[in-house]
Amino acid sequence: MAGNSDPLTPRAKIAVTAGKAVAAASRAAGRGSGSVIGGRVALKLDPDLLARLAQNLDVVLVSATNGKTTTTRLIAEALRAAGPVVSNALGANMPAGITSALAGSSDARYGVIEVDEKYLAGVARDTAPKCIALLNLSRDQLDRAAETRMLAEAWREGLAGSKAVIIANADDPLVVWAASSSPNVVWVAAGQMWKDDAWSCPSCGGVMQRPGDDWFCGECGFRRPTPSWALSGDHVLDPHGSAWPIHLQLPGRANKANAASSAAVAAVFGVPPQVALERMYQVQAVAGRYDVVQFQQRDLRLLLAKNPAGWLETFSLIDPPPTPVILSVNARGADGTDTSWLWDVDYTRLTGHPICVIGDRKLDLAVRLEVANQHFQVCENLDQAVQLCPPGRIEVIANYTAFQDLRRRVGN
Known part of the structure; x- marks a missing residue:
């Protein structure tokens, strides 16, 4: 390892300080962690x-x-x-x-x-x-x-x-x-x-x-x-x-x-x-993934699946039927705006699970589930979907921005 002499030039120190200030302002304004905007400012300066x-x-x-x-x-x-x-x-x-x-x-x-x-x-x-x-x-x-x-x-x-x-x-x-x-x-x-x-x-x-x-x-x-x-x-x-x-x-x-x-x-x-x-063994959850949260007298397990490979792995770890499953898909910038990948996912693996569908692109997902002969209900939001599920465990699977939306709603 290199010696512990300070690697930062005066310019670098100014960049770090400015980046932290911008990040703190972003957090105070309720716009997330501020890490990305802070880093952008710092890299502009150095x-x-x-x-x-x-x-x-x-x-x-x-x-x-x-x-x-x-x-x-x-x-x-x-x-x-x-x-x-x-x-x-x-x-x-x-x-x-x-x-x-x-x-x-x-x-x-x-x-x-x-x-x-x-x-x-x-x-x-x-x-x-x-x-x-x-x-x-x-x-x-x-x-x-x-x-x-x-x-x-x-x-x-x-x-x-x-x-x-x-x-x-x-x-x-x-x-x-x-x-x-x-x-x-x-x-x-x-x-x-x-x-x-x-x-x-x-x-x-x-x-x-x-x-x-x-x-x-x-x-x-x-x-x-x-x-x-x-x-x-x-x-x-x-x-x-x-x-x-x-x-x-x-x-x-x-x-x-x-x-x-x-x-x-x-x-x-x-x-x-x-x-x-x-x-x-210390790691229990990662940025909310795998967390089990209490919401409307149910236990929701939050699972992130962003692409066909991720959905396949996630289906292999959910509880067996008749555990209800809520699926949420968005197609915003961070997700990728093309939802054609839904056709690469084998949704027949959900047979026997009651399914509720939410998210910006719930209708795209509904068409895909219809073709896969799955029984499902399209819901307006998480609250409505949860109300349709019996008390107990619910598996909630969402892609990237849909997952962030869910975490905000359940206070996670």
């Missing part, structure tokens, strides 16, 4: 501020389509065993939000940073990370993210020759192709439930063969690398073949996979798997 703030930190970057906020939290908890951590825990994952987060801590040793997939190469250039975790790539925000292979190519070019240790999911062909340009990769068998973005070879365009859990391209020979870490049931297998139990308060197989990748990251910094995994 375009090199992110690099300056990162230079005294051992930095970990986490990027993926799904699971990056949760994995960032798990890694941050694990690394606290070795020293103070600064992290963009609330998910502001573009350069302005990241700059704001790092400006908030002066004594941290580690920076654990979630990065939007489209900004990964630039943030890696600025922060000189010691480690980068790449979890998965799948279709998301179709109006602005273009196709997944283009993202994988941007990663591959941006990370070529990187000095960072890349912790990469061996089960996602797009991630493997993106990471393969780097000289130092640690492969994790974290699994891949959603395969619909990985049927053609990212290297040559040939058809991928997928026998069992393996995959390879019959045309060019591009194939699944041998992992040194693996998720095996409720255990993480380390490179020595030892099995370490995973105890999480977060539900579902996807979070066990996130824990496996997080344990591999922690090991890069000398934190043993047992210590890392024990510390991950």
Whole structure:
């Protein structure tokens, strides 16, 4: 790690102070956390501020389509065993939000940073990370993210020759192709439930063969690398073949996979798997996700699902029928305005659940459920939907801005 001499120039200090003042004003006006606007102002005043703030930190970057906020939290908890951590825990994952987060801590040793997939190469250039975790790539925000292979190519070019240790999911062909340009990769068998973005070879365009859990391209020979870490049931297998139990308060197989990748990251910094995994138990909810809240004499569990891969994972962890399910979908800027992805989600998995539909795009979702032969009711808002459900547990699944709307309504 670099020495602890103050990396900030007078100009940088002014930028940090101005950014914090703007963020505080934004919070006082009730416009959210202020981290993004504060970071924008700070970067305007000193375009090199992110690099300056990162230079005294051992930095970990986490990027993926799904699971990056949760994995960032798990890694941050694990690394606290070795020293103070600064992290963009609330998910502001573009350069302005990241700059704001790092400006908030002066004594941290580690920076654990979630990065939007489209900004990964630039943030890696600025922060000189010691480690980068790449979890998965799948279709998301179709109006602005273009196709997944283009993202994988941007990663591959941006990370070529990187000095960072890349912790990469061996089960996602797009991630493997993106990471393969780097000289130092640690492969994790974290699994891949959603395969619909990985049927053609990212290297040559040939058809991928997928026998069992393996995959390879019959045309060019591009194939699944041998992992040194693996998720095996409720255990993480380390490179020595030892099995370490995973105890999480977060539900579902996807979070066990996130824990496996997080344990591999922690090991890069000398934190043993047992210590890392024990510390991950502290995480109960992540920015409201998985929280159970009381609302109108019901127990609502809040679940975030932003794209087809996320909905598939979420369906696998909800309580069995006849637990009621409320679905909420918006299509605002932060969600992506194209809702055609709804047709990629297998809603027949909800058969037997009473379903209520809310959100800006409830009618789009209603048409999709009609075609999937599901029984549902379209409601005006959360209050009406909850009133239609019997007392007890309700699973509430929402995409990004719909989830924020729900949290505001239930006071979470």
